Amino acid sequence: MFLLSFLIIFPAVSAVILLLVRSDSLRNIIVKSSSFMLFGGSLVLLGKNYTWSVQSFKVYSYPADKAIFYIALLLAGYIFYTGIRYKRPFTVILILLQAAFLSWFEFFYGRRNPTEYSLFMDDLSVMMAMVVGVIGGLICFYSLGHMKELYEKSDKAVKDNRHFFFFVIFIFLSAMYGVVFSNNLQWLYFFWEITTVCSFLLIGYDRTPQARNNAFRALEINLLGGLFFLFAIIYLYFSCGITDLDKLMNSPKITVMAPVAMILFAGLIKSAQLPFTSWLVGAMVAPVPASALLHASTMVKAGTYLMLRMAVILEHTAVGYFLALVGAVTFVACALIAASERQAKRVLAYSTVSNLGMIVLCAGVGTYEAMWAAMLLIIFHAVAKSLLFLSVGVVEQKMGVLDIEYMSGMILRMPRTAIMLQAGMAGMFLAPFGMLIGKWATLRALVDYNPALAIFVIFGSSITVFYWVKWMGKLITVERPYANLEGGIALSEWMPLYGLAVLSVGISLFFPLICSIFIEPYLMEIYGRTVRLSYDNILIMSLMLGVALLFPFSFIKYGRGVRVTGAYLGGANAASPTEFRSRGLSVKNMQMKNYYLEGYFGEKKIYRLSILICAALIILMLGVSWSTIILF
């Protein structure tokens, strides 16, 4: 109990202090020590979880409820003000609607509060909290150096806003803990909306017109999700008298399907599933650490977290099927779009949405096998994707490019970063690393449920391989001699990168441990049975990992027993190994360009169609939830 409140309140306190602190060194100390506290908190949580299993906590919640209501109104006021100031009619309308419904609801709810337990923790929430604590902590560490460099490189006339950046980041961490530990749905909703506002503030951090525009788009789309969440809470209260998440999970399917569908709608928006993907792609204008934390590893996972909470209700229901299809279509469509993108952050954004689609697919399926896969995917994706984002951040600062086409020779220009990037990418798709294990589990779950859904995963993953490997290849291709650009990267930036890389490989090796600590107990709790890993498969995976990790050692023989010549260029090689004499003896430079297949998979081709399909599926999902519940 104390621990949960501590994890929620402590980052908020740090945030307020950080808002007031303007000196670099003091900020460094506070951020570093707070990150360590979060690490420590996560570890203690892990220990407690081992001995406690599921815990619910009664909180004398009257003052907390009131505080939350007034803070929410204050925030609404702030959003209303910015909406008016920048002339965003949708923002204003959405926030007015939310504020009105919230106040109206408070009028009833505030007097007769049936909530039994306000906070709770079980294995799923502890797992999420671990992701937030460990990855969040590492990213905070990284932010220090990154934001400093960003500020120093920027026009000095721009105001130093770093104190505000860290304020928002820590408020966000606090809200994330709130999301995963809240059992009271209204609290959950409150923290949910805070993450929306944090995202809005961070996307708009640069204050350029584009950043502002994207920030408002993200805000509006997420406010729409929040509004549906609020509707679900009001509906649940009046029709079933439920205000607790755990009670909702244990209700008969037929009575709660409509509000559950509305919560799913909110979750889909938070996870940026099609047709709402545009906000996440736009969010990439935020500083890299913010993208890594909010838009890759934690906040977007809050959407899937909520959907996974509903998963047990969704097994073999029409609503579940429609949700699964939204995820499946998103997985394939966004993988295709990612294959056609050449801007690193956009590739990462689309790949994030695509992988979240796979988790949503599992949530819609809702069987214990699917749940197992989804939980693995959440962990693996969070680690590998944040590593990729942070590495891309380093590349952006040192080379000033985000275009993958300009990343050739990275292995010579920025060797360590290139290796980090490759570790992250391997973690995203390659056997025997993280995401592939999750994908394998997903395939299994889907085949047992309905193989039609597995088809999406099969085709989507073959495209996934395509876009990652061609990026990997670009990094190791060498076109000419390069200078090393890696000097001047602070240790505080390297450490999180190393940490995440080790973590990425480590969890691939020790994933059976993760299964037995978090996933199996949770499945036993909810479904009464669990997936057993077969011993020989684990052994084979570890062997494979062992062999793959030997690869760096082959460089001991670097340059031995071989003679270096120029590449074959289809003509006589000229003085430099990358130039050749073509017809008429004119000297031409060779060029190597990746395939992007825009004409086939491009955003323009795929986007509109898949948006229409997913929008139709979501409308059907909401519609079906209101009518009867068809059991398949």
Place this chain on the structure above:
Amino acid sequence: MVNNHPILTVILWLILAPFLGGLLVGIERKISARMQARVGPPVAQPFYDVLKLMRKENLVVRKSQNFYIQFFLAFIIFTAVLFFSGENILLVIFSLTLAEIFLVLGAYKASSPYSFLGAERELIQMASYEPAYIISGIGMYMAAKSFYIRDIVSFNRPLALYLPGVLFAFIFIMAMKFRKSPFDLSTSAHAHQELVKGVTTEFSGRTLALIEIAHWYDIVITLGFVYLFFAGNIKIAVAAAISAYLLIILIDNTFARLRWQAALKSCWFTALVFGAANLIVLFYILG
């Protein structure tokens, strides 16, 4: 495939597989030659080629390019171990993908325009054939109720009866694995102007020999998949694998190379229309 001495069987297969693969390549060259009214090289020519390559100088463009090929071969052999010891079929497919990726990365590392082009096309080929592989694995699981190859092999009825569409989709992509027309986009047995030797352009000497040996393993594993479709009866299964191979040779000699767009589209089309549809029908039949 698995009897009283599983470890011995695996070792035996590991030694035997490259010889079988090399022999198949030799036979293929002979048959192709006869189809083109040539005499053709002796059946053992692939072995002579590899032995000769072993003694040649190892030329490289980038000093680390050969390491990727060594791991390509290592993981192909790893895949073969998994396959012949009857492990999980999806794991076999994933391991095969990992091996292929080392080949592709090696081609990228070589940093020559032709191997770069080959690598890009190899990736498109992988995206084209991967669905058919996984659909085959899943189809076998649905019919035989196990992901383990040892259980699939001992399943008493031919899986092809349950999975005709899947089998068709698998045979369709086989030409890609054998690097045969119409799908020899990334590298091929014969040099072509627009491609030179694609993926393998910049590899020479021993390293090229390793690629060849890996290819032999690959051929045997791929034909092993065909075998699994008929595993109920050994004679029929072997006959099926041989017929599939002959069919690929025939197609190789009658078709011109397709563009990658056509390759990708046709492979996905067959995987969806025959493979996936087969799975869905099977799911509802088996209940």
